[in-house]
Every structure is written in structure tokens, then in C-alpha cells.
Amino acid sequence: MGKINLRLTEVQNRERRLGTIIAWNGTASDLHTQSGYQQRGSGCKSNKDGCRLCEAKGPFTQGSVCSEQMVECQAGNVRDAVLIQHSPIGCGAGQVPYNSIYRNGLAMRGHKVENIRIINTNLQETDMVFGALGKLKQSIDDAWERYSPKAIFIGTSCPTGIIGEDIESVARKKQEELGIPVIPLFCEGFRSKHWSTGFDATQHGILRQIVKKSTKKQEDLVNVISLWGSDIFTPMFKELNLRVNYVVDMASVSDLEQLSEAAATVGFCYTLSSYMAAALEQEFGVPEVKAPMPYGFAGTDAWLRELGKVTHREELVEQYIAKEHARVKPKIAELKKKLQGLKGYVATGSAYAHGLIQVLRELDIQVDGSLVFHHDPVYDSGDAREDSLGHLIEHYGEVPSFNVSNRQQYQFYGLLQEVKPDFILIRHNGLAPLASKLGIPAAPLGDEHIAIGYEGIVNLGEAILDILAHKKFHDDLKKHAKLPYKQWWLEQKDPYILAKHPELIDA
Known part of the structure; x- marks a missing residue:
């Protein structure tokens, strides 16, 4: 596999990085054979044609979600941060269900229950003609005044991508002014054909601007990359004398900062955890537990044994x-x-x-x-x-x-x-x-x-x-x-x- 490049502000989408597809039919074994996992893992050096995976492309899409929504449900769920959606108000419709999910998640994890902190810049037709960086700057100032956050995320949208808003320069100047991370997350809906690239965009921004380079290690701390589910890992890890660092959802900025100090990183689903876990190992020396996922006896046995080994x-x-x-x-x-x-x-x-x-x-x-x-x-x-x-x-x-x-x-x-x-x-x-x-x-x-x-x-x-x-x-x-x-x-x-x-x- 190619190296993850954290010097770039924009994450590479899954189609280019992993070969992700969104349409296919057949048997599981046929899909696995055509995927050629081991060959791809070695970089497809032996046979270029073996890297191609056919896709059953339909003539239309009836309904889906986009990368921006995944940023909304990830960056928007960091407890002491704010997410600014630089978008029309329609892109903020997901704030209603995500607020419910966030509140429930906080309750399940034993945190103080509060509302989600997402601000929408409410782009209008005139903004598409004349630009809206003024609105973005004002929204960052409003977020700082209202919440005193420890980090501010900025999520892009299809309209800001179309008009080419220079979000990166605004973020850089505001970071210098406020003294906190102000993180652009490039997640326009048309950037990728599947929403999972939005997970990677959030994680890319966190890895670049929040995670601290540190030689200090906590030998009993394990990063668990998850969403908002119930706390099943704490009692499990307690039996192994380990502690859980849940990220990204329901985490604090300090939880994210100490990602580099953990003894290992695990996830419940490789769709979600793949990018961050690999980058933490590559850039910060935190080993990823490489094993089947913890489902069923075979998977859980192998996963626990690899965690124990690491x-x-x-x-x-x-x-x-x-x-x-x-x-x-x-x-x-x-x-x-x-x-x-x-x-x-x-x-x-x-x-x-x-x-x-x-x-x-x-x-x-x-x-x-x-x-x-x-x-x-x-x-x-x-x-x-x-x-x-x-x-x-x-x-x-x-x-x-x-x-x-x-x-x-x-x-x-x-x-x-x-x-x-x-x-x-x-x-x-x-x-x-x-x-x-x-x-x-x-x-x-x-x-x-x-x-x-x-x-x-x-x-x-x-x-x-x-x-x-x-x-x-x-x-x-x-x-x-x-x-x-x-x-x-x-x-x-x-x-x-x-x-x-x-x-x-x-x-």
C-alpha cells in the first residue's frame, strides 16, 4: 500500500486510494477473488490488470448520503470543539438527527448531555457569485465567542467546492489569531462516490492538526476508533488491565491529542478505522492491531490474541x-x-x-x-x-x-x-x-x-x-x-x- 501523506491538506478519496466500488453483484467468494486483497496490499506491483475491479454502474442514483454528512457525524461529535458547515442551510438538515444521536451517545458513555455544536454559514445565491469568506470568518468568530472551543473544524460543501473558496487560508489566519487548531476538512459531496471518504477527511484533519508528536507512551492505553455506540470496550479491557481512549465521536480534544501516546489502536469496523489506524502507526509509531474484527468466536479470539501480543x-x-x-x-x-x-x-x-x-x-x-x-x-x-x-x-x-x-x-x-x-x-x-x-x-x-x-x-x-x-x-x-x-x-x-x-x- 502507498504511504499516507499528512502533508497534504486534502485526503485522497477511497476510489483512488483503495479502489472502492459502490455497485456489484455475485457471490462473496467471487468478489473476494476479484478484489485480490493480498496483491493490492503489496501495491499491485506484480500485475496491473489484477488491480482492476469491475463495477456495475447504474444509470441513476435513487438515494444516498455524502462525505459531508460523515464529517457532520464525526467532527460534529467532538465534545469541546465546533464544526462549521460552510454550505447552504440544506446541508445542515442532518443536524437534527445527529443532535439526537449525539445526546444519546453522551448519555451511554456517561458524559454530560448537551446539544451538538454545529454552525452553518447559510450560503445564498449571491454568495455563489461573490464568494462567502466573510461569512466564514464571522462564523469562526461567533463559534469562538459562544463556545470557547478547543478546536474548530470547517467542513466544505459542493457549493464551496464549485466556487473554489480559499478556506485553507482563512483557517490558517484564524488559527494564528485564536491560538487553537482551526481545521479545514475537504468533504464536498462530489469529491467521492461513497460517503466513507468523509470518515477519512475528518481523521486526516485530526491527525494533521490535533494529534501531538510525543515520545511519552501510556502502556495501558488503547485507542478505540468507533462511532457513538455503548461502552462495551471498557469492561472488556479492564480484564486485561487496559484503558480505552474512544475516538472520534464523544471524544474531547485532549483525547484526540493523546492518540499518539497509546500502546495500540483497534476498531470495530475497518471501514471506519482503516485510515486513522494506519496513519497512527506510520506517523506516530502506535501499532495497529492487525487481526480479524472481533465478531464471532474465531474473529474475537484472533483479535484479542493480537491485542494481547501488542x-x-x-x-x-x-x-x-x-x-x-x-x-x-x-x-x-x-x-x-x-x-x-x-x-x-x-x-x-x-x-x-x-x-x-x-x-x-x-x-x-x-x-x-x-x-x-x-x-x-x-x-x-x-x-x-x-x-x-x-x-x-x-x-x-x-x-x-x-x-x-x-x-x-x-x-x-x-x-x-x-x-x-x-x-x-x-x-x-x-x-x-x-x-x-x-x-x-x-x-x-x-x-x-x-x-x-x-x-x-x-x-x-x-x-x-x-x-x-x-x-x-x-x-x-x-x-x-x-x-x-x-x-x-x-x-x-x-x-x-x-x-x-x-x-x-x-x-
């Missing part, structure tokens, strides 16, 4: 593994009886989906299909131990209908018809209502930590039982709901037919 706690790890196996296996045996004969479906982000499928198969739940919102053929470290799709296939078997689609409802209908699951696991809930209209209950995984580790197998099994208890509601909804599609599409067997034959739209 932090020199091998004996404590083995004791913890033995104790947890003995504790959860009887519970899992009982859950298997109750879940017998069920068929599940996973519709989430890429690496997270791989982990959830592993947990479902630990519960003996049949998984014939999955929809991932994008696919990274390789992660930033390039290490084969982080090949999450390969780990899924090796330890838990094939997924016959494994599809990539960035939340396209019209395709989701056909994919569900193909495998006919009893329930779905989903994040980004825009797809859940469609499943409900088909009589399929969904578990919206608002707490993304629900399935992590040994207890996560139990948690997910119990969550599935909870949603299946409401199956009759979804059956009733199916009887009375009308789908917004014409009959020819409802009868269509190939959800990707428009990608293969876009001329059908005009037929």
Missing part, C-alpha cells in the same frame, strides 16, 4: 478467552434452539456486514444474501490479517447473493425477493420501510457495538428474537401497503438489469 498481555488474554467461552456458550446454545430454521439478511456498511454475518452463522442462522453499501478491496494497512471478507469466507462459508449497492431501494426490492429472509439487520434505516412493506421485520442497529465480542453473539440473538415478536405487524403492513414500482419491475429477476441495459429506462 500490549504484552498474552496470559491475561488467554484467561479472558477461556472464561468468556465458558460463560456464553450455554446462552448461545439456548438461543440456537429458539432461532432454529431462520434465514437472515444483512444490509450495512462493508466490513461491518462481514462481521454481522459471522455472528449470525455462530447462531446457526442461514444467511443466503447480503447488501453492503460499498466495498473496499483492501484496507490502508494492506495487511492480509485485516481481510475481513476473506476471513468471513474462510471461517463461515460462502454467501451466495453478495451485493454492493449504495442504498438503492429499487435494487433492494429484487435482492430481498431473491433470498426471502425472515428478518434483516440494517443500518442507515432508509431501506427498512421497504422491507417492512414486504412483511420482513428489521433490526435497526443504532448501537453499532451490539454484536461485538462474545457477549455480542448473545446480544444479537436476543435482538433478533425481539424483532420477530412483532412479525404480525409487518405481515399486516404487507397486506395493505402498495409499492411504488411498476409491474414489470416487480417481476424483474435481475436487480442490476438497468446497470447492464440502461436503454431500458427509455423503453
Whole structure:
């Protein structure tokens, strides 16, 4: 893999850096073979053609989100910082749900509950003609006066990218004036075809301007790159005499500053953690725990053992593994009886989906299909131990209908018809209502930590039982709901037919 370059103010998007795609259909093993993880991890030096991954490009996009929104839910969730969205007010619509998520996240982590601190510059038509750097400067001053933040993030938008606003120079001058980091995050919606580049943009800015170069190390501190989920890592790490430094969401600026002092970095999902973890190792000497993600017995065992190796706690790890196996296996045996004969479906982000499928198969739940919102053929470290799709296939078997689609409802209908699951696991809930209209209950995984580790197998099994208890509601909804599609599409067997034959739209 190429080196991460923190000297640049703009992060390289995932398409160029990793080869990310947003549309594909086939089997999990076909996708893994075509991805060529190990070859990509070595920089694709041996065979250029092997670096190409075909993409089923459709003629239109029905609905998705953008990189700017991911900056909103990351930089906007740093507790003692402010995010300024240099954008029209419409780009700030996400502040409403993100404020709810932020408040809930603070409560789950035991922090003081407060509102999110995001300011929008409210660009108008005249600003698109004459520029709006004056509004940006005023917004920075307002943020400083109202909140006295320890850092200010500036998120770009499609309009500021179009008119070429010189945000970087404003940030540099205001940083000198205020004496705090003022960090431009380049996240225009058109910068990348998938929103996950927004995670990288936030992390890039933090790594460049907040993380301190330090020779001081805290041998018991572990960076956990996560979103806003419940605190499952603190009790787990306590058994290993380790402490948690949660980043980026719900972190303080001082938590971010000490990223360089940790003994190791881990994540619950390589989609989220790949960039920051690799950069921390490359630039600050903090080792990334390179292992399968902590889902199911195989993944959690390997993840803990690698963490123990990096932090020199091998004996404590083995004791913890033995104790947890003995504790959860009887519970899992009982859950298997109750879940017998069920068929599940996973519709989430890429690496997270791989982990959830592993947990479902630990519960003996049949998984014939999955929809991932994008696919990274390789992660930033390039290490084969982080090949999450390969780990899924090796330890838990094939997924016959494994599809990539960035939340396209019209395709989701056909994919569900193909495998006919009893329930779905989903994040980004825009797809859940469609499943409900088909009589399929969904578990919206608002707490993304629900399935992590040994207890996560139990948690997910119990969550599935909870949603299946409401199956009759979804059956009733199916009887009375009308789908917004014409009959020819409802009868269509190939959800990707428009990608293969876009001329059908005009037929």
C-alpha cells in the first residue's frame, strides 16, 4: 500500500486510494477473488490488470448520503470543539438527527448531555457569485465567542467546492489569531462516490492538526476508533488491565491529542478505522492491531490474541478467552434452539456486514444474501490479517447473493425477493420501510457495538428474537401497503438489469 501523506491538506478519496466500488453483484467468494486483497496490499506491483475491479454502474442514483454528512457525524461529535458547515442551510438538515444521536451517545458513555455544536454559514445565491469568506470568518468568530472551543473544524460543501473558496487560508489566519487548531476538512459531496471518504477527511484533519508528536507512551492505553455506540470496550479491557481512549465521536480534544501516546489502536469496523489506524502507526509509531474484527468466536479470539501480543498481555488474554467461552456458550446454545430454521439478511456498511454475518452463522442462522453499501478491496494497512471478507469466507462459508449497492431501494426490492429472509439487520434505516412493506421485520442497529465480542453473539440473538415478536405487524403492513414500482419491475429477476441495459429506462 502507498504511504499516507499528512502533508497534504486534502485526503485522497477511497476510489483512488483503495479502489472502492459502490455497485456489484455475485457471490462473496467471487468478489473476494476479484478484489485480490493480498496483491493490492503489496501495491499491485506484480500485475496491473489484477488491480482492476469491475463495477456495475447504474444509470441513476435513487438515494444516498455524502462525505459531508460523515464529517457532520464525526467532527460534529467532538465534545469541546465546533464544526462549521460552510454550505447552504440544506446541508445542515442532518443536524437534527445527529443532535439526537449525539445526546444519546453522551448519555451511554456517561458524559454530560448537551446539544451538538454545529454552525452553518447559510450560503445564498449571491454568495455563489461573490464568494462567502466573510461569512466564514464571522462564523469562526461567533463559534469562538459562544463556545470557547478547543478546536474548530470547517467542513466544505459542493457549493464551496464549485466556487473554489480559499478556506485553507482563512483557517490558517484564524488559527494564528485564536491560538487553537482551526481545521479545514475537504468533504464536498462530489469529491467521492461513497460517503466513507468523509470518515477519512475528518481523521486526516485530526491527525494533521490535533494529534501531538510525543515520545511519552501510556502502556495501558488503547485507542478505540468507533462511532457513538455503548461502552462495551471498557469492561472488556479492564480484564486485561487496559484503558480505552474512544475516538472520534464523544471524544474531547485532549483525547484526540493523546492518540499518539497509546500502546495500540483497534476498531470495530475497518471501514471506519482503516485510515486513522494506519496513519497512527506510520506517523506516530502506535501499532495497529492487525487481526480479524472481533465478531464471532474465531474473529474475537484472533483479535484479542493480537491485542494481547501488542500490549504484552498474552496470559491475561488467554484467561479472558477461556472464561468468556465458558460463560456464553450455554446462552448461545439456548438461543440456537429458539432461532432454529431462520434465514437472515444483512444490509450495512462493508466490513461491518462481514462481521454481522459471522455472528449470525455462530447462531446457526442461514444467511443466503447480503447488501453492503460499498466495498473496499483492501484496507490502508494492506495487511492480509485485516481481510475481513476473506476471513468471513474462510471461517463461515460462502454467501451466495453478495451485493454492493449504495442504498438503492429499487435494487433492494429484487435482492430481498431473491433470498426471502425472515428478518434483516440494517443500518442507515432508509431501506427498512421497504422491507417492512414486504412483511420482513428489521433490526435497526443504532448501537453499532451490539454484536461485538462474545457477549455480542448473545446480544444479537436476543435482538433478533425481539424483532420477530412483532412479525404480525409487518405481515399486516404487507397486506395493505402498495409499492411504488411498476409491474414489470416487480417481476424483474435481475436487480442490476438497468446497470447492464440502461436503454431500458427509455423503453
